[in-house]
Amino acid sequence: xxxxxxxxxxxxxxxxxxxxxxxxxxxxxxxxxxxxxxxxxxxxxxxxxxxxxxxxxxxxxxxxxxxxxxxxxxxxxxxxxxxxxxxxxxxxxxxxxxxxxxxxxxxxxxxxxx
Amino acid sequence: xxxxxxxxxxxxxxxxxxxxxxxxxxxxxxxxxxxxxxxxxxxxxxxxxxxxxxxxxxxxxxxxxxxxxxxxxxxxxxxxxxxxxxxxxxxxxxxxxxxxxxxxxxxx
Numbered sequence: 001x002x003x004x005x006x007x008x009x010x011x012x013x014x015x016x017x018x019x020x021x022x023x024x025x026x027x028x029x030x031x032x033x034x035x036x037x038x039x040x041x042x043x044x045x046x047x048x049x050x051x052x053x054x055x056x057x058x059x060x061x062x063x064x065x066x067x068x069x070x071x072x073x074x075x076x077x078x079x080x081x082x083x084x085x086x087x088x089x090x091x092x093x094x095x096x097x098x099x100x101x102x103x104x105x106x107x108x109x110x111x112x113x114x
Numbered sequence: 115x116x117x118x119x120x121x122x123x124x125x126x127x128x129x130x131x132x133x134x135x136x137x138x139x140x141x142x143x144x145x146x147x148x149x150x151x152x153x154x155x156x157x158x159x160x161x162x163x164x165x166x167x168x169x170x171x172x173x174x175x176x177x178x179x180x181x182x183x184x185x186x187x188x189x190x191x192x193x194x195x196x197x198x199x200x201x202x203x204x205x206x207x208x209x210x211x212x213x214x215x216x217x218x219x220x221x222x
Contacts, residue, residue, distance in 0.1 A: 044212075088155055090157065101162060103147075103210060105149075107156045108156065108157075110155070
């Protein structure tokens with residue numbers, strides 16, 4: 001069935017380790033986004049990609065990296081340079097049928113740094 | 115100051131009450147979105163509007179472009195409406211700017 005999958009749902013990592021969060025979609029959407037959500041704050045944009053092999057930094061890109069080798073996939077790597085990585089991470093997509101206005105969200109990954 | 119402000123931050127209601135959540139924004143927008151986030155974390159889009167009013171079931175969203183203000187109303191609230199409601203704006207292009215969200219709790 002169609003949609004956006006993020007895995008894993010919960011992720012624990014030790015300080016100093018890099019970790020990669022998965023985001024896969026079968027909606028045939030061109031644009032994909034990574035957001036970070038912290039308690040009491042709005043969603044903040046980390047990176048986004050509007051087309052394969054191209055991506056742009058969002059508002060809080062430091063300490064994160066992404067790749068967009070396939071239309072369906074937009075993995076996010078949280079590097080050891082990210083000072084406060086514990087947060088809820090959401091992936092979203094949009095496409096031409098949504099007018100590139102409405103975004104569709106995955107279920108999220110909750111990352112905890114121990 | 116955030117470009118998108120929501121009020122209240124927290125709202126507790128009794129089942130059956132009429133609920134209003136407000137959103138003000140300070141920038142030019144192409145559309146305003148209301149989103150719902152359930153306790154598990156998943157987010158669904160409720161409304162996208164650029165003028166006037168939209169209704170879906172017990173939910174009504176209005177927007178006043180001149181006043182840069184939108185409201186989300188829930189009629190005959192139910193405990194299953196308990197969630198975080200998020201206002202977001204499009205400023206042109208596909209990027210969204212989000213408010214901090216309103217935590218709604220509806221007690222039976």
